Amino acid sequence: MIKKPLPAQVFRKLSVLYEDMQTQYVNHAQVLGLTCDQCADNCCTSYFQHHTRVEWAYLWEGLSELPDQTRNKFTQRARDYVRLAGEALAEGRRPAIMCPLNDEGRCGMYAHRLMICRLHGVPNRLRFPSGKVVDFPGCYRSQALCANRIVFPVLDRTAMYARLMELEMQFVGPRRVRTLPRVDLTLAEMIVQGPPQPHASGD
Numbered sequence: 001m002i003k004k005p006l007p008a009q010v011f012r013k014l015s016v017l018y019e020d021m022q023t024q025y026v027n028h029a030q031v032l033g034l035t036c037d038q039c040a041d042n043c044c045t046s047y048f049q050h051h052t053r054v055e056w057a058y059l060w061e062g063l064s065e066l067p068d069q070t071r072n073k074f075t076q077r078a079r080d081y082v083r084l085a086g087e088a089l090a091e092g093r094r095p096a097i098m099c100p101l102n103d104e105g106r107c108g109m110y111a112h113r114l115m116i117c118r119l120h121g122v123p124n125r126l127r128f129p130s131g132k133v134v135d136f137p138g139c140y141r142s143q144a145l146c147a148n149r150i151v152f153p154v155l156d157r158t159a160m161y162a163r164l165m166e167l168e169m170q171f172v173g174p175r176r177v178r179t180l181p182r183v184d185l186t187l188a189e190m191i192v193q194g195p196p197q198p199h200a201s202g203d
C-alpha cells in the first residue's frame, strides 16, 4: 500500500513549485525588460478562475494564519467581490474588480498567491498532451514590449503545470481526483466558500 503524503508535505512541495515559478517569471521578465514599476494597470483586477484544490487549500492555510481581524476584512471584501462579479456577468460584462486580498496595491497573501498570479505577466505557453498549444500574451505592458519584436522569450509553463497536477493528485487522492467536480472558482469564491473539503483518506 502506498502511503499517502500528508497535506503539510504536499504544501511544502507546492511552496517549492511556487518559488520555481517565481524564479522563471523573474528571469523572463528581466530578458523582456518588464517591470511593474509605475504600472497604470493592475493585474489584481483581472478576472481569473483557479482550478486546483491544493492551491485552494494552501491559500486557506495562509488565511488561517492571519489575525482574525485581517481575515475577516478579506472575507468581507471577497463577499463584495462575488456579488459585484455576479452583477457584471449578469449584464454581460467581464468583471474588473480589485482582488479582495489586494491591500493598497500590495498582495496581502504574497507567499500564498496562486499560480496564475505568479505567471500571468509574461508571455507564456501551455502544451496539452493532445498536442494542442495555447499561448497567453501576458499583461498589457508585456504585450507592448513584444509588439515590435520578431523574437521574444515565452515562458513554457507546461512542466510546472504538470507538477501542480501531480500535487493535486497527491492532495486529493488519485481515485477522487477523477470523480470530484472540476474546480472553477475565482479567488474570492475560494475565500467565501471556505477551505475545500478534506482530502480523501481511502485512496
Ligand code: SF4
Binding pocket: 043, 044, 045, 099, 100, 101, 102, 103, 106, 107, 108, 109, 110, 113, 114, 117, 187
Ligand atoms: S492574490 Fe495577491 S497577487 Fe493575486 S490577484 Fe490577489 S492581490 Fe493580486
